[in-house]
Amino acid sequence: MFYKIRTKDHIRIPPESFKMDLDLALTQEIKKKYDGHISKDLGTVIDVVKINQINDGVVIPGDGATFYETEFSLISFIPEVKEVILGSIRDIADFGAFLTMGPGEGMIHISQTMNDFVSFSKDKQLMGKESSKSLKVGDACRARIVSVSYKDLSNPKIGLTMRQEGLGKLEWIEADLAKPKAKGEQ
16 A cells, blocks of 8 residues: 655755755755665655655764754555555466565465466466466456565565455456356355
């Protein structure tokens, strides 16, 4: 899910930026520090939206730079368990598929790709034995987030499933919706 987050930080403005407009200098330094930043609290920071408040600057002896306590708004992607996301298959391996979603990617274990016995083919496709469904690089899919781990902040792990109704390759979902319903089904 994408969020607009308000946060505060002490932002260092180096002496060479003193000639710039303060808002511009602060925005530049905030972007350097936060663009692409990944944490459990902020998720993956996409961009700095605006500066909301700037308090008086403080010069730290020996540094020469000015530090401003600044409140600013960020756009961030924070994956949430049970969230349904759209993405496209970036790569397929013998153990599953990697789905690009927002600024990151998640992994769908082979057992979570479809309700069928799934095999991996040499041309990098996952094939369903009984359903004849196939999944290949570039396919657009809908998946549900089942786990999120920030154990390695440089590479958060997102686990996905496509085995629930309304999930999977978009073509599969459209085909299921086009099927006539049996008596008693809603």
